[in-house]
Amino acid sequence: MAERADARRNHDLIVSVAAEAFAEHGVDTSLRDIARRAGVGIGTLYRHFPTREALVEALLRQRFDRLRARAEELADQPPAEALARWLTDVATGSATYRGLPESVLAALRDETSELHGSCVAMRAAGAELLARAQEEGLVAAGVTPEEVLALAAGLAWAGDRSGIAVERLLALALDGLTPRRR
Amino acid sequence: MAERADARRNHDLIVSVAAEAFAEHGVDTSLRDIARRAGVGIGTLYRHFPTREALVEALLRQRFDRLRARAEELADQPPAEALARWLTDVATGSATYRGLPESVLAALRDETSELHGSCVAMRAAGAELLARAQEEGLVAAGVTPEEVLALAAGLAWAGDRSGIAVERLLALALDGLTPRRR
DNA sequence: GAACATACGGAGCACTGCTCCGCTTGTCAA
DNA sequence: TTGACAAGCGGAGCAGTGCTCCGTATGTTC
Numbered sequence: 001m002a003e004r005a006d007a008r009r010n011h012d013l014i015v016s017v018a019a020e021a022f023a024e025h026g027v028d029t030s031l032r033d034i035a036r037r038a039g040v041g042i043g044t045l046y047r048h049f050p051t052r053e054a055l056v057e058a059l060l061r062q063r064f065d066r067l068r069a070r071a072e073e074l075a076d077q078p079p080a081e082a083l084a085r086w087l088t089d090v091a092t093g094s095a096t097y098r099g100l101p102e103s104v105l106a107a108l109r110d111e112t113s114e115l116h117g118s119c120v121a122m123r124a125a126g127a128e129l130l131a132r133a134q135e136e137g138l139v140a141a142g143v144t145p146e147e148v149l150a151l152a153a154g155l156a157w158a159g160d161r162s163g164i165a166v167e168r169l170l171a172l173a174l175d176g177l178t179p180r181r182r
Numbered sequence: 183m184a185e186r187a188d189a190r191r192n193h194d195l196i197v198s199v200a201a202e203a204f205a206e207h208g209v210d211t212s213l214r215d216i217a218r219r220a221g222v223g224i225g226t227l228y229r230h231f232p233t234r235e236a237l238v239e240a241l242l243r244q245r246f247d248r249l250r251a252r253a254e255e256l257a258d259q260p261p262a263e264a265l266a267r268w269l270t271d272v273a274t275g276s277a278t279y280r281g282l283p284e285s286v287l288a289a290l291r292d293e294t295s296e297l298h299g300s301c302v303a304m305r306a307a308g309a310e311l312l313a314r315a316q317e318e319g320l321v322a323a324g325v326t327p328e329e330v331l332a333l334a335a336g337l338a339w340a341g342d343r344s345g346i347a348v349e350r351l352l353a354l355a356l357d358g359l360t361p362r363r364r
Numbered sequence: 365g366a367a368c369a370t371a372c373g374g375a376g377c378a379c380t381g382c383t384c385c386g387c388t389t390g391t392c393a394a
Numbered sequence: 395t396t397g398a399c400a401a402g403c404g405g406a407g408c409a410g411t412g413c414t415c416c417g418t419a420t421g422t423t424c
Contacts, residue, residue, distance in 0.1 A: 004390055007402060030380065041404030046382065105343040143354065147346055151354060154340025155333070161287040162332035169333055172325065176358015186421055189371060212411065223373030228413065 011048050013038050018055050026098030027056055056103050057115045063093060064107075064118040071125035079133040084174055086129055087152045091166045094156035101153040101160075108149065123149060193230050195220050200237050208280030209238055238285050239297045245275060246289075246300040253307035261315040266356055268311055269334045273348045276338035283335040283342075290331065305331060 017038040021029045031052060035045040049055040070089055074082040094101045107115040108123065127145040134141055151173060159166035199220040203211045213234060217227040231237040252271055256264040276283045289297040290305065309327040316323055333355060341348035 004401060006390070010402085031382090032380075035404095042382085043384085043404050044402075047402070050382090052381080101340075102343060105340070109345065140357070146344065147351065147354060150340045150344035150346050151337070151351055153343070154336040154338075154351065156336075157339050158283075158287070158332045158336025161284060161335070162328065163291065164329055164332050169329065169336065172329060172333060173355040174358065175322070176356065184422080186370060188421070192371085213413090214411075217373095224413085225373050225415085226371075229371070232413090234412080 007048075010038070010040055010044055014040065014045055014048055014055075015058055019059055022056075022059065022097040022099075027052070027103065028099055031055075053103075054114070057107075057113070059097075060100070060103055060107065060115055061118050063096075064115070064122040067093065068118070068122040068125040071122070071129055074129060075132075079129070079136050080138045083129045083133045083139070084170075086126060087148065087174070088167060088170055090126070090149065091152045091156040091159070091170050094153060095160050095166055098160060101157045104153050105150060108146070189230075192220070192222055192226055196222065196227055196230055196237075197240055201241055204238075204241065204279040204281075209234070209285065210281055213237075235285075236296070239289075239295070241279075242282070242285055242289065242297055243300050245278075246297070246304040249275065250300070250304040250307040253304070253311055256311060261311070261318050262320045265311045265315045265321070266352075268308060269330065269356070270349060270352055272308070272331065273334045273338040273341070273352050276335060277342050277348055280342060283339045287332060287335050290328065 014034065018029075018034050021034050021037065031045060032042050034055075035042045038045070049058065067086075067090060071086050074086055077085070094104060104119070107113050107119040110116060113119075123145050126149065130139065130143065130145055130148055133139040134143070152170065155169040155173060156166050158164070159169050196216065200211075200216050203216050203219065213227060214224050216237075217224045220227070231240065249268075249272060253268050256268050259267070276286060286301070289295050289301040292298060295301075305327050308331065312321065312325065312327055312330055315321040316325070334352065337351040337355060338348050340346070341351055
């Protein structure tokens with residue numbers, strides 16, 4: 001028996017309402033509230049998304065895919081600029097929903113997560129940019145993609161909490177707070 | 183009428199149990215649980231600390247005071263090292279309780295907070311270190327104390343979530359990810 | 365030892381995440 | 395068209411949360 005039409009309709013409805021609610025109140029929004037706003041029962045919401053993470057994942061996957069695509073777009077630009085631009089996109093994009101940076105780091109670590117795959121693909125694309133910058137000596141050799149992503153996520157988090165622009169914090173970290181003695 | 187002995191006893195008991203519980207499960211630990219572990223009723227806990235923030239504040243104030251003192255200790259060291267050491271202390275100290283970096287940034291912003299005073303004092307002491315580093319051209323002129331603190335808090339947060347050492351992330355930010363073209 | 369302000373404890377309210385299950389409803393074969 | 399039935403729906407219900415309120419107990423003072 002094929003997928004029922006009402007099920008698909010509800011699925012999409014919940015996703016779109018959740019996107020709105022998350023953007024408005026962060027990823028900790030009450031799921032009951034989302035169900036209410038979508039006009040479905042709480043049971044229906046849980047049928048489609050057994051955990052809150054599952055719902056976040058549905059919204060996060062496309063974000064990861066977009067960031068991967070973005071990294072590939074930037075491949076033909078000068079390494080330093082490409083890396084800086086990409087990290088800015090990562091950080092500012094993470095500020096869409098309050099609580100999202102946490103999900104990003106969680107998805108990277110949790111290998112059983114549905115998201116892990118697309119998250120790893122994104123990281124790999126970013127790693128490419130990082131490697132190119134390192135080849136040209138623009139970034140220290142020992143720096144790993146994980147470190148760079150953690151840095152970006154942390155600054156996205158801090159920007160949200162402090163009211164300081166994420167771009168500013170990222171610029172400080174990229175240029176180095178303390179200029180090199182020369 | 184003087185303060186009752188049982189009240190003072192309970193107050194101190196709750197604080198010490200809370201410190202333990204926060205260190206173990208983060209600042210979002212159930213307050214009912216803390217009351218239970220302290221052997222007092224939930225009402226008693228709320229009588230002493232009307233909000234969760236009040237309880238966090240009681241634990242945070244001494245931390246701020248210590249960081250202020252630490253900044254003053256470091257005053258006679260070379261500016262760059264002094265700033266780096268102090269920020270390391272800020273960041274690693276923030277990792278004591280999960281959720282603490284958030285409280286730090288919140289206390290800085292919320293001027294009505296009980297904590298605001300000691301938090302501002304700490305910031306001022308840190309600002310001194312920053313200013314000295316800037317005078318010697320070791321840090322770019324436009325960088326503000328708020329930005330530096332937000333950076334440290336964000337990296338403390340990211341370190342906790344990513345499993346990467348806070349010191350490592352801070353070192354990346356201080357040295358600059360992208361070495362200067364010269 | 366009496367009087368009384370002060371502090372205590374927990375029942376209770378409105379909320380949360382999540383489960384479970386009786387009742388609909390969409391779908392497809394007859 | 396109609397019947398059968400899997401699939402999906404909705405919400406009552408459970409255990410937990412933060413927080414309030416108030417009758418009861420207790421430390422303190424005269």
